[in-house]
Amino acid sequence: EDQVTQSPEALRLQEGESSSLNCSYTVSGLRGLFWYRQDPGKGPEFLFTLYSAGEEKEKERLKATLTKKESFLHITAPKPEDSATYLCAVQAPPDKLIFGTGTRLQVFP
């Protein structure tokens, strides 16, 4: 069964304290792994797509990496505005996304 597990469920960081969020997945034939950011009361906002092991994508303080079993979202020197829930999803045929339950990140000054 296709499955996505994210850890930790919640993460509190001090401003400037770098860390990583984990997304473990099992899927028959990975077609794409997606990262989203979601602010409270809003829809998810697309961040990255990764297609193959070894691939990396960067955007500002965020870097996403992919292995055959998991993906990491590295946050370098986070700021309070990075506080949000980060969602990971894998693509299953035909074009469905299977989401994890997310990591709620809080960055305090």
Place this chain on the structure above:
Amino acid sequence: DVKVTQSSRYLVKRTGEKVFLECVQDMDHENMFWYRQDPGLGLRLIYFSYDVKMKEKGDIPEGYSVSREKKERFSLILESASTNQTSMYLCASSRPGREQYFGPGTRLTVT
């Protein structure tokens, strides 16, 4: 920029009412999706459509139906609203095999 809009941000309905949630996208995307999001359960797929007048059941279709008469519009229908359908409803659209773009969500409360 891709834009996905949903007809209401907040909606309050009574048990047994028929409820319509509308979603419109402006990027000529083939695929459209309806999810519900609940604390601790994440996003769960209700229905999706990969073409006009086509629909496929997702993981939790019971109690819902959909309509896609035009490419840009995808409607979710709650035939007879129940309290366990109180949730955040999210619409999304995408090109085949590509990332999905989400609307702002509709928070539905059924009393």
